[in-house]
Amino acid sequence: MEIKNICCIGAGYVGGPSMAVIALKCPNIQVNVVDVNQTRIDRWNEKDLNKLPIYEPGLDNIISKCRGENLHFSCEVEKNISKADMIYISVNTPTKTEGLGAGQAIDLKWVEASARKISEFANGQTIVVEKSTLPVKTAQTIQEILNCSNKKKNNTKTFHVLSNPEFLAEGTAINDLLHPDRVLIGGNNEQAIQSLCEIYSNWIDKSKIITTNLWSAELSKLIANAFLAQRVSSINSVTAICEATGANIKDVSSAVGADKRIGKHFLNPGPGFGGSCFKKDILNLVYICNHYGLNEVSNYWQQIININHYQQKRITGLIISKLFGTISDKTIAIFGFAFKENTNDTRESPAISISLELLQEGAKLKIYDPKVSFEQIKKDLAPNNQTLSHPPKVNNWEFYNDLYDATINADAIVILNNCEEFKDLNWSKISKNMRLPSWVFDTKGFSNTTEAEKFDINIWSVGEG
Ligand code: UDX
Numbered sequence: 343m344e345i346k347n348i349c350c351i352g353a354g355y356v357g358g359p360s361m362a363v364i365a366l367k368c369p370n371i372q373v374n375v376v377d378v379n380q381t382r383i384d385r386w387n388e389k390d391l392n393k394l395p396i397y398e399p400g401l402d403n404i405i406s407k408c409r410g411e412n413l414h415f416s417c418e419v420e421k422n423i424s425k426a427d428m429i430y431i432s433v434n435t436p437t438k439t440e441g442l443g444a445g446q447a448i449d450l451k452w453v454e455a456s457a458r459k460i461s462e463f464a465n466g467q468t469i470v471v472e473k474s475t476l477p478v479k480t481a482q483t484i485q486e487i488l489n490c491s492n493k494k495k496n497n498t499k500t501f502h503v504l505s506n507p508e509f510l511a512e513g514t515a516i517n518d519l520l521h522p523d524r525v526l527i528g529g530n531n532e533q534a535i536q537s538l539c540e541i542y543s544n545w546i547d548k549s550k551i552i553t554t555n556l557w558s559a560e561l562s563k564l565i566a567n568a569f570l571a572q573r574v575s576s577i578n579s580v581t582a583i584c585e586a587t588g589a590n591i592k593d594v595s596s597a598v599g600a601d602k603r604i605g606k607h608f609l610n611p612g613p614g615f616g617g618s619c620f621k622k623d624i625l626n627l628v629y630i631c632n633h634y635g636l637n638e639v640s641n642y643w644q645q646i647i648n649i650n651h652y653q654q655k656r657i658t659g660l661i662i663s664k665l666f667g668t669i670s671d672k673t674i675a676i677f678g679f680a681f682k683e684n685t686n687d688t689r690e691s692p693a694i695s696i697s698l699e700l701l702q703e704g705a706k707l708k709i710y711d712p713k714v715s716f717e718q719i720k721k722d723l724a725p726n727n728q729t730l731s732h733p734p735k736v737n738n739w740e741f742y743n744d745l746y747d748a749t750i751n752a753d754a755i756v757i758l759n760n761c762e763e764f765k766d767l768n769w770s771k772i773s774k775n776m777r778l779p780s781w782v783f784d785t786k787g788f789s790n791t792t793e794a795e796k797f798d799i800n801i802w803s804v805g806e807g
């Protein structure tokens with residue numbers, strides 16, 4: 343079946359960039375990205391490309407080439423579903439906050455709503471592609487909902503559900519989409535699988551396109567993320583050993599990573615992993631294991647989350663301890679609020695939990711991040727933020743557009759992501775701004791802190807014994 347019209351439900355961090363790249367590489371396909379959020383759609387349609395709702399290097403170029411040609415953003419969900427041969431579901435899939443499976447299982451509310459819309463408004467034969475990360479066997483749920491309209495109205499729509507999990511990482515999404523290690527397509531209808539393969543083979547070598555059954559594709563996504571997160575927790579657990587013993591994490595990780603069987607990637611220490619996927623996917627894995635009575639397996643994966651939490655607690659604990667056991671009324675500059683560099687996404691960012699702990703202890707924070715807006719930080723640190731386990735007592739923080747201004751009268755600086763600007767800081771200037779004794783906590787071991795020592799600044803760098 344030749345695909346001429348694609349509709350993607352959900353214009354977020356996954357749907358937006360993925361569809362932009364499909365539009366770029368498949369000029370003969372019309373791609374409509376739809377969302378219920380009018381503000382988000384308006385921002386996708388902004389003339390000023392600096393105002394796009396998400397920041398990804400290279401995305402603005404693709405948008406300027408394709409938008410209005412074969413790439414369109416709108417809130418016309420029903421109309422675009424009815425025109426599509428292929429529909430991607432790329433909506434939010436957060437962890438449930440209440441009810442059965444709360445804190446572990448994924449809330450399928452948005453996926454289900456999308457499937458109901460597709461069931462009602464699609465025409466003829468439609469291929470439905472799961473793009474959001476979903477629990478294993480969600481395809482079955484989607485298929486059942488899709489079939490409902492046929493049963494009720496006695497019409498002859500046909501649906502084939504495919505799982506096509508996304509492996510892009512934020513900050514490098516466009517490059518990951520253009521040059522993926524692999525594309526994974528799970529399904530049980532050969533013709534539908536081939537239609538999706540045809541799309542990707544416009545720019546990806548066929549040898550990189552892996553086809554499996556639905557459940558293997560869904561599970562592979564969870565496991566890939568669990569393995570990546572496991573490496574981060576492993577290396578972070580080693581930082582604590584390095585600090586206790588006098589070893590150096592950089593030496594250890596390069597010596598360990600030089601073994602081809604282990605590999606050098608994803609061995610960088612930090613304040614713990616953030617982002618929308620790792621924690622959610624592992625919690626989901628833990629939930630599935632418990633569901634099948636695999637308690638030992640579930641405990642094993644839960645430990646990856648526990649170490650992530652431990653690392654954040656450990657860092658706040660030592661900041662307080664180095665500042666003479668109290669940070670009440672002390673000023674701390676936070677460098678980096680996004681969960682990683684080159685993105686404006688703050689979901690599950692270690693900066694949120696670390697900032698909250700510091701605020702709870704009475705510190706005043708001066709926050710700087712080149713990509714994250716004041717409004718976003720305000721939401722993340724709001725005392726009424728329902729998603730927080732312990733919202734701050736006071737909103738004692740300020741937002742800075744200049745990182746050097748954020749250091750004025752600061753007792754400490756906490757570096758929380760690998761933003762390029764933090765690599766080569768002007769410590770002479772910073773030391774003049776700070777109060778004495780001054781401290782820098784480099785949780786990524788990324789900054790030129792050896793320079794800072796020359797200006798009488800005390801340094802703590804993760805994993806340096
Ligand atoms: C991840 C997966 O990489 C991607 O394949 C999947 O599709 C979505 O989830 P993402 O969360 O966007 O992508 O970013 P990633 O680069 O994986 O980083 C996740 C977190 O781990 C970040 O907080 C990052 O700082 C941290 N990390 C990563 C480390 O602390 N050390 C490392 O060596 C690598």
Ligand code: ADP
Pocket residue numbers: 351352353354355356357376377378379382419432433434435452455456474618
């Ligand atoms: P991701 O990182 O997985 O892309 P986001 O939260 O960035 O997640 O994006 C998901 C998008 O899906 C949001 O913009 C949200 O408004 C949209 N969305 C959720 N449910 C629906 C729906 N039923 N119809 C259309 N859009 C939806």
